[in-house]
Amino acid sequence: MIYNNTLVRRQDRLLEEKEALALLQEGEYGVLSMVSPEGEAYGIPANYVWDGAESIYIHCAPEGRKLRSIASIPQVSFCIVGKTQVVSNQFTTAYQSIVAKCHAHTGLSAEERMKALELLLGKYSPNDQIIGRKYAEKSFHRTEIIRLDIQEISGKCKRIAGIS
Numbered sequence: 816m817i818y819n820n821t822l823v824r825r826q827d828r829l830l831e832e833k834e835a836l837a838l839l840q841e842g843e844y845g846v847l848s849m850v851s852p853e854g855e856a857y858g859i860p861a862n863y864v865w866d867g868a869e870s871i872y873i874h875c876a877p878e879g880r881k882l883r884s885i886a887s888i889p890q891v892s893f894c895i896v897g898k899t900q901v902v903s904n905q906f907t908t909a910y911q912s913i914v915a916k917c918h919a920h921t922g923l924s925a926e927e928r929m930k931a932l933e934l935l936l937g938k939y940s941p942n943d944q945i946i947g948r949k950y951a952e953k954s955f956h957r958t959e960i961i962r963l964d965i966q967e968i969s970g971k972c973k974r975i976a977g978i979s
Contacts, residue, residue, distance in 0.1 A: 900975075925955075
């Protein structure tokens, strides 16, 4: 995975790589952007988990527009927005965000799919992992996992004095 901010227009608003990776690790959700088989832009919010290395995992149903889009064009974008705060009297917003250029993969092995579900449980249900594992096993047949291999990532932020 390459951290590359060279294409960010506002070079004065770059998010440091350490902060970008923290947002990738801790972000609540991201927006997966694709091109549909019909050639239309298609974006959808999704819970996700980062494996701490090169990949993001998303779970979904075993069929649908998202999977058809990825099958057609596996190059996707994944955007995560972190903390935001509107500063109304300054007509601006403090924010941080990252955008990842990814190659999407489906049809993963059962072992990798279960590992991804366990990572998701660890992130979103850390106090319910035992029952969550049972739930994952029970619904495994109706769950697909998408792996997004991160090729490149960039980060941007706007810091405003007095705003955390």
